[in-house]
Amino acid sequence: xxxxxxxxxxxxxxxxxxxxxxxxxxxxxxxxxxxxxxxxxxxxxxxxxxxxxxxxxxxxxxxxxxxxxxxxxxxxxxxxxxxxxxxxxxxxxxxxxxxxxxxxxxxxxxxxxxxxxxxxxxxxxxxxxxxxxxxxxxxxxxxxxxxxxxxxxxxxxxxxxxxxxxxxxxxxxxxxxxxxxxxxxxxxxxxxxxxxxxxxxxxxxxxxxxx
Numbered sequence: 696x697x698x699x700x701x702x703x704x705x706x707x708x709x710x711x712x713x714x715x716x717x718x719x720x721x722x723x724x725x726x727x728x729x730x731x732x733x734x735x736x737x738x739x740x741x742x743x744x745x746x747x748x749x750x751x752x753x754x755x756x757x758x759x760x761x762x763x764x765x766x767x768x769x770x771x772x773x774x775x776x777x778x779x780x781x782x783x784x785x786x787x788x789x790x791x792x793x794x795x796x797x798x799x800x801x802x803x804x805x806x807x808x809x810x811x812x813x814x815x816x817x818x819x820x821x822x823x824x825x826x827x828x829x830x831x832x833x834x835x836x837x838x839x840x841x842x843x844x845x846x847x848x849x850x851x852x853x854x855x856x857x858x859x860x861x862x863x864x865x866x867x868x869x870x871x872x873x874x875x876x877x878x879x880x881x882x883x884x885x886x887x888x889x890x891x892x893x894x895x896x897x898x899x900x901x902x903x904x905x906x
Contacts, residue, residue, distance in 0.1 A: 700774040701781055703750040708733060708742065712789040715745035717820055717905050719797045720782050722804030723748065725755045735801060735825070735890050739898045744797070745786070749778045751804075761806045761830045761859070772810075772830065779811045797902055799823035801890055802858060806830050809867055813837045816874050818844040820905050823898050825890050826852035828863040829870055842875035847901045851881040851894045858888060 706729035712718065719741050723732040729748035736746055756775040757768035765772065779798075786796055797820045800808040805827020812822055813829055816839055827850075829837065850868040854861035861882055868880045881897055 698774045698777045700749075700752060700771075700778045703752055703778070704729075705750070705782070706730070706733065706748045707746065709744050709746040712745045712786065712791065715791060717795040717797065718745040718747065718786045718789075718791050719799060720779060720786075720808075721746060721748040722756075722779070722798070722800035722808050723751065724800075724802030724804050725751075727754070727801075727804075732799070732801060732804060735895075736799060738890070738895045739799070739823075739902060741797070741799070741902065745791070747782055747786070749782060751775065756803055756807045757830075761803070761828060762832050762863075765831050765835070768830070775807055776811050776814065779808065780815070794818045795820045795905060797821045797823065797905070799825070799898070800827060801825045802827065802888065806859070812843075813870060813874075814839050816841040816843050817846075819846045821901050822846060822848045822871070822876070823901070824848065824850045824864075824867065825894055825898075826856055826859050826864070826888065828859050828867045837870060843871060844875055846876045847904060848876040848878045849881070849894070849897055849901055850878060851897065853885050853887055854882050855884070855886040856888055857886055
């Protein structure tokens with residue numbers, strides 16, 4: 696059966712793929728839309744890249760909490776991961792190497808990109824996991840072959856975030872480290888569910904290595 700998520704709009708801005716030296720896949724949060732993550736990307740300074748932001752059907756990439764049993768989030772989780780895989784393939788086919796692809800997401804979108812990357816470990820341009828975690832209940836194991844070969848990864852967020860516990864962010868950072876990524880972690884006190892200026896500055900510094 697065809698993945699219905701592949702028929703959803705993809706918002707593009709910045710450079711056209713055919714002319715760009717690097718590309719961004721930007722993944723919005725639950726109950727948000729591509730414009731929200733586009734704003735985050737603009738704050739980071741990614742508008743000179745070829746930027747693509749997929750749209751989550753009905754505003755969510757998967758229906759239950761990210762800590763729910765994986766089966767309870769299917770088939771939407773697999774379909775959403777398929778959206779990301781299709782975009783990565785599109786970018787590579789346009790002539791941009793995977794090592795120059797940046798994946799950035801916030802909240803549920805950050806969870807989705809973390810899960811995608813852990814299932815497809817490789818050298819990427821950068822992974823910006825802004826208030827996100829790998830998906831699955833406590834004890835879930837990720838066994839995909841390969842490693843991140845020094846990919847720069849940012850994992851960040853508020854320690855008391857109401858949706859993504861700080862401990863799960865730290866656990867996710869460890870998963871990336873264990874698979875060969877160069878991880879920057881930034882956690883701040885409080886419970887604000889947003890992307891702080893300090894996170895933007897860190898993300899800008901990491902992406903700056905691609906220039």
